Amino acid sequence: MWCHAGEAGKPLPARTGHSCTVLPEGRLLIFGGMDDAGRFKNDMFVIDVKRLVWFGMKAKGAPPKGRAYHS
Numbered sequence: 473m474w475c476h477a478g479e480a481g482k483p484l485p486a487r488t489g490h491s492c493t494v495l496p497e498g499r500l501l502i503f504g505g506m507d508d509a510g511r512f513k514n515d516m517f518v519i520d521v522k523r524l525v526w527f528g529m530k531a532k533g534a535p536p537k538g539r540a541y542h543s
Contacts, residue, residue, distance in 0.1 A: 481526035484517040489540030498522040504539045512538030
């Protein structure tokens with residue numbers, strides 16, 4: 473059975489086609505994807521899956537172009 477986990481912080485906006493990378497210490501990095509208007513995203517978010525807390529991330533230097541359905 474699925475249930476709402478009650479996460480904290482500011483979760484990422486809805487998207488599809490994003491990538492998800494497992495990080496150390498129970499964290500996941502979400503990058504890119506496409507929003508519901510078909511715009512490619514280049515933002516990054518991290519969720520601490522142990523504490524269920526979202527964090528926004530900023531790239532050092534110029535961020536990559538927005539993309540979706542990439543590996």
